[in-house]
Amino acid sequence: MLKQFLNLKLSQKLSPQQIQLMKLIQLPTQAFEQRLKEEMNENPALEGGDEDEYENDELEFEDDDYDDNDENERIEAEDINIDEYLSDDETPDYKTQVNNYSEEDERDSPLAASWSFHQDLINQLNTFILNDNERQIAEFLVGSIDDMGYIRRSIPDIVDDMAFTQAIYTDEAAVEKILHIIHQLEPSGVGARDLQECLLLQLKHKTPTESVDLATDIIENQFDAFTKKHYDKLLQKYDCTNELLKKAVHEIEKLNPKPGGSFAGNSKITENVVPDFTIRIVDGELELSLNGRNAPSLHVSKDYQEMMQTYKDSRDKSNSQKDAVQFIKQKLDSAKWFIDAIRQRQETLYVTMNAIMHYQEDYFLEGDETMLRPMILKDIADLVGLDISTVSRVANSKYVETPYGTKLIKEFFSEAMKNDQGEDVSTLEIKKILQNIIEAEDKKKPLPDDQLAELLKEKGYPIARRTIAKYREQLDIPVARMRKKM
Structure with missing residues (x-):
């Protein structure tokens, strides 16, 4: 209806x-x-350019100006001088200006040439004696390395991909053999399959010392305890002095977890x-x-x-x-x-x-x-x-x-929060005070979130522990355990 x-x-x-x-x-x-x-x-x-102000007169057109039925106004298109209606210079001046050199000094601008990260790795492979099949496997592995320098895939997956996409038929043992060659390339640590392997490869490139040997053992056998910063467990495990463990940890901290990012020829654009x-x-x-x-x-x-x-x-x-x-x-x-x-x-x-x-x-x-x-x-x-x-x-x-x-x-x-006086304060102010407290803490015994909340409360900012955790994450500050230093 x-x-x-x-x-x-x-x-x-x-x-x-x-x-x-x-x-x-x-x-x-x-x-x-x-x-x-x-x-x-x-x-x-x-x-563009400076010009005196002009009078902005609107040009009015009557309907009869566009009367298509006026036969007296019809003229063939070829009788029109288009130069009277179009500008002689339709190219803006800024496209023809050159500020780098004087008029007498005309030259071709040199272009900076640089190797890409993967091309540099391919060039390094030329220093190894490889047969055709091994070179194909090596180039495929290099192509599988991401911008951070890692191979994020398992050996069986790589073997299958080479067979299906490149018609390269091989086995896992052959790929492992070539992968060891990839691990010898620079920067050290490139081609690793995880962070632990990446750090181990870099440590093995270092000159053996007591602290380097200890650092290698820690990464190889006590990686979980190290990442969680259980230094007491490490001291008990290796029965070493605090000074030696401190040197070993310092050796590890100097390593690069992203070897691909340090490549000198990396041509990423820096935003100004x-x-x-x-x-x-x-x-x-x-x-x-x-x-x-x-x-x-x-x-x-x-x-x-x-x-x-x-x-x-x-x-x-x-x-x-x-x-x-x-x-x-x-x-x-x-x-x-x-x-x-x-x-x-x-x-x-x-x-x-x-x-x-x-x-x-x-x-x-x-x-x-x-x-x-x-x-x-x-x-x-x-x-x-x-x-x-x-x-x-x-x-x-x-x-x-x-x-x-x-x-x-x-x-x-920023949002507003109430202090103990009932006044509105900015959350930016609270974050800054929180950051100052964390920077001044004893790094051997960093403050957990509940103690940070108590300190802020003493300063007149009654904030819950979960809010402290939220602000800490926004400031990109890790938890207390991860802030611990020897």
């Missing part, structure tokens, strides 16, 4: 310009610069942090500045504006001309929207960070993390009159340079 009824509802739809602004706000400086280059490359109506804001103290007052790379000088191409004006003033308008001017108008609108979005982005970033700076003024003046106030996204959103999601976009993945180092903005946000 069909029914007809009215349904009222409220809905919010974001315009393309609003969506573009939200995407720009969440970008850090480096990503924003890349986005800017992409936009300038795609839109020839958008130009570019601060989006800078806070300085000038005459006892805080001064905030936005990274200049977030405020580029952009303007709409005057050539494109003149094309639009020329078309508006002309009396003869062909269909081909209308298509061309539609393209021009689209690019002009897109350029104006993008420039407006960047201006709004700059204002939003500055206003939000300025509110954060003044909210945490005590910290930025003194640099003491215990002076950080409890602060959530809603606190800043209410101050600046923006949505919580907008403040979150500003705080996420952005950094501020302070007199005390470069900080991630979202680290200034």
Whole structure:
């Protein structure tokens, strides 16, 4: 049965310009610069560089300007001089600029060549005398080594994989033999199947001494007791002096648990942090500045504006001309929207960070993390009159340079807890005090979580033991037993 009824509802739809602004706000400086280059490359109506402010006159078009039935305005496409409507220089200037050398000093840029981790291992195999079958097995084993230097698979699985994927038929004994050759490669410890084997391989590469021999025996036969730091059991087991055991443990601590990560030719990209804001103290007052790379000088191409004006003033308008001017108008609108979005982005970033700076003024003046106030996204959103999601976009993945180092903005946000005086204190303050207590403890008898809770309670922070454990894990601090040192 069909029914007809009215349904009222409220809905919010974001315009393309609003969506573009939200995407720009969440970008850090480096990503924003890349986005800017992409936009300038795609839109020839958008130009960079300093230029006087221009009058932004909207060009109105009447419906009859696009009347396709006006036969008097029809002109063949080949009669149109496209050069009058398209810019002669559609390549942005930044793509043709070279800052490395002078004009007279043109040269090819040298490229840095480096071996990959696995290629270096293959090169080392050339120093061993292997027949064709053994070399195939060795290269397969090298290919099975992960970036940390381990072979995470069992010998039977490797034998099966070589048979099914490479048509290399062999047995476990032959693979074990080649694996011993892999274990002789550098860096020492490469090709190990677990941490225990990795440490043993490295110890066997060392010059034998009393402490190295003891360390080897400990890893080979008392690995579980060592990982749990049961030093009393080790002293009783080996009936050695405390000093000798301390030297043996020190030998083990010097080993590399990830031999592949130490490879000199490892070409992993190191991410550079570019601060989006800078806070300085000038005459006892805080001064905030936005990274200049977030405020580029952009303007709409005057050539494109003149094309639009020329078309508006002309009396003869062909269909081909209308298509061309539609393209021009689209690019002009897109350029104006993008420039407006960047201006709004700059204002939003500055206003939000300025509110954060003044909210945490005590910290930025003194640099003491215990002076950080409890602060959530809603606190800043209410101050600046923006949505919580907008403040979150500003705080996420952005950094501020302070007199005390470069900080991630979202680290200034924290929940509140009550101290014994009933006052709200930041969880960051409690974590900092907890960290200081652990750093000052006796490493021979580290404090368990229940004792840490008692110490914090004495300082005026009544916190449960499970909360201490949570904060300790967030600070990446191990349990008391694992913090024990000889």
